[in-house]
Amino acid sequence: MQLTKNMSTDMPVVVFYISGHGFGHASRQIEIIRQLQRLRSDVHIVIKTPAPRWFFDVANLGEHSFETLETDTGVIQPDSLHVDVVQSIKQCDSFHQTLDHRAAREANKIKGFNVRLIVGDIPPLAFRVGIMASIPTVAISNFTWDWIYDNYADTKFYAPRLVDTLSNAYASATMAWRFPLHAGFHSCRNVVDVPLVARRSTKDPRNLRDCLGLPRDLPIVLFSFGRYGVSNINWQHVQKTSHYHFVFASGDQLDLLPNGPIFTTLDETALSRNGLSYADVIAASDIVITKPGFGIVAECAANDTAMLYTDRRDFPEDAILIAGIPTMIRAAHISNVDLLTGNWQLNLDDLLNTRRPEASCQVNGAEVISLRLAELIG
Numbered sequence: 001m002q003l004t005k006n007m008s009t010d011m012p013v014v015v016f017y018i019s020g021h022g023f024g025h026a027s028r029q030i031e032i033i034r035q036l037q038r039l040r041s042d043v044h045i046v047i048k049t050p051a052p053r054w055f056f057d058v059a060n061l062g063e064h065s066f067e068t069l070e071t072d073t074g075v076i077q078p079d080s081l082h083v084d085v086v087q088s089i090k091q092c093d094s095f096h097q098t099l100d101h102r103a104a105r106e107a108n109k110i111k112g113f114n115v116r117l118i119v120g121d122i123p124p125l126a127f128r129v130g131i132m133a134s135i136p137t138v139a140i141s142n143f144t145w146d147w148i149y150d151n152y153a154d155t156k157f158y159a160p161r162l163v164d165t166l167s168n169a170y171a172s173a174t175m176a177w178r179f180p181l182h183a184g185f186h187s188c189r190n191v192v193d194v195p196l197v198a199r200r201s202t203k204d205p206r207n208l209r210d211c212l213g214l215p216r217d218l219p220i221v222l223f224s225f226g227r228y229g230v231s232n233i234n235w236q237h238v239q240k241t242s243h244y245h246f247v248f249a250s251g252d253q254l255d256l257l258p259n260g261p262i263f264t265t266l267d268e269t270a271l272s273r274n275g276l277s278y279a280d281v282i283a284a285s286d287i288v289i290t291k292p293g294f295g296i297v298a299e300c301a302a303n304d305t306a307m308l309y310t311d312r313r314d315f316p317e318d319a320i321l322i323a324g325i326p327t328m329i330r331a332a333h334i335s336n337v338d339l340l341t342g343n344w345q346l347n348l349d350d351l352l353n354t355r356r357p358e359a360s361c362q363v364n365g366a367e368v369i370s371l372r373l374a375e376l377i378g
Contacts, residue, residue: 012043012377013115017126020050021074022227024295025121025141028197028366030059032119032140035370037062043116043377048106058272070095071123072145075315080225080291081336083314085152092149093159096124099169103128110135116377124169131172136376139176139188140369142294143317146170147184151316177369180361181294181324183317197365198298201283203276208284211276214264218245219352222285222305223257224296230339235260237342244348247285249278279303287351289334289344292321297328302363306330306351310339328361330354 016033019025026049033045045064047056049071056066073095075088106129115135120126122141130137146166149155155162167187170176176188185191201208209216221244235258238246248257250267257265266281282288283303290296291312300307307329312318325331332351338344 009112010114012040013046013110013113014043014117014119014373014377015046015048015110015115015126015129017069017071017118017120017123017129018047018049018051019072019074019121019123020070021072022293022295023051023055024226024293025049026051026055027199027295028298029119029121029140030056030061031197031199031366032369032373033061033064034059035366036373037064039370039374040377054269058268058277060272071125074145075148077228080228080230081310081312083312085314086154086158089149089152089155089158089162092145093162096162096165096169099125099128099165100132103132107132117373119373120173124166127169127172130174136174137172138373138376139170139173140179140194141176142179142182143320144170144184144188146187148316152314177372179294179365181297181320183320194368195362195365196298196301197369198295198302198363199277199279199282200299200302200363201277201279203280203283205283208280211274212247212264212266212271212281212284214247214284215245218243219286219348220245220247220284221308221348222247222249222281222288224249224282224288224290226290226293226296233340234342238344241342241345241348247281249281287348289339292318292325294321297321297325298363300331301328301361304356306332306354308332308334308344308347308351310334310336327357327359330356 016029018029047064048067048069053066073092076084076091103125110133118126118130118135118137120139122139122144127137146163150163170187173188175190176185177192177194178185180196214220223246239260239262246263248265282299282305285305287306287308288300289308292309332347334347
């Protein structure tokens with residue numbers, strides 16, 4: 001582990017091991033880290049993840065160390081709507097066959113530093129490192145990877161020992177903090193439920209559209225398909241959609257995005273330089289078109305934005321999310337066929353007139369969790 005300029009060997013350290021699957025794991029841990037840095041300026045944060053460095057850079061966190069590290073394999077997705085189940089199983093099994101070797105190497109790297117705590121969202125690696133380095137660990141997530149892979153019938157054929165390997169690693173965690181819309185955690189000890197964590201806009205919503213260069217007189221629809229994108233959408237048909245303006249962010253695959261007067265693409269790096277964030281884009285939008293994902297569900301709830309979601313095949317978390325979404329936000333389903341062919345008009349019109357859920361959900365998880373982490377650090 002490398003020192004940053006202002007870090008000393010006796011400074012308290014917290015190491016975050018974060019899954020690189022999509023952006024959701026990273027986005028919620030960024031908010032937890034942000035709050036923890038506000039509470040404990042004496043603590044140095046180390047982030048280890050395969051998620052792209054730019055995603056953390058645009059978050060404008062305080063000083064921290066960052067290492068690109070394969071912490072887990074997630075699942076293999078050719079795009080945001082599909083999972084290659086068999087290849088995911090094989091890759092996950094291959095990685096975790098060397099789990100203890102990887103953990104031993106990581107434990108050796110953090111020796112000599114005053115590491116008080118390890119946080120994992122939700123790589124099994126984090127908890128094996130904790131055992132080998134004799135450092136307490138906290139698992140924070142809404143699902144565990146053993147539950148995901150246990151739901152695939154092909155796992156028993158291609159990797160009969162994989163689920164047990166993952167479960168045993170999770171059993172190594174000192175404690176687990178579980179978000180709403182959860183599943184798994186059967187092998188975890190000391191499980192405690194915590195509120196949603198989400199990026200929240202702090203800007204005046206009346207001024208956001210002007211800051212972002214978006215029209216005030218039309219409903220804004222944000223197209224948000226995260227790290228993997230969606231191809232083959234009939235944008236010519238989308239352009240026939242009346243009375244809406246569509247927004248994209250540079251984190252999407254730009255070569256797949258359209259041009260035209262009803263489309264705006266925002267550069268997330270430029271937004272960050274101007275004191276704006278992706279949460280501000282969500283807050284400025286009336287509707288987000290997306291696939292089910294914990295991060296985007298939480299951020300729609302936090303910023304009072306409706307969601308038009310489509311199916312993501314072969315990812316077990318989706319059933320849990322879809323069951324809970326109507327209790328948290330205004331939401332409606334659009335089929336893959338209608339999404340790809342650009343038949344959005346009726347779905348958008350209906351959703352725009354949908355009433356909000358009667359009960360609001362708590363989205364202060366970053367504050368709650370950071371306080372608990374600060375106490376554990378000592």
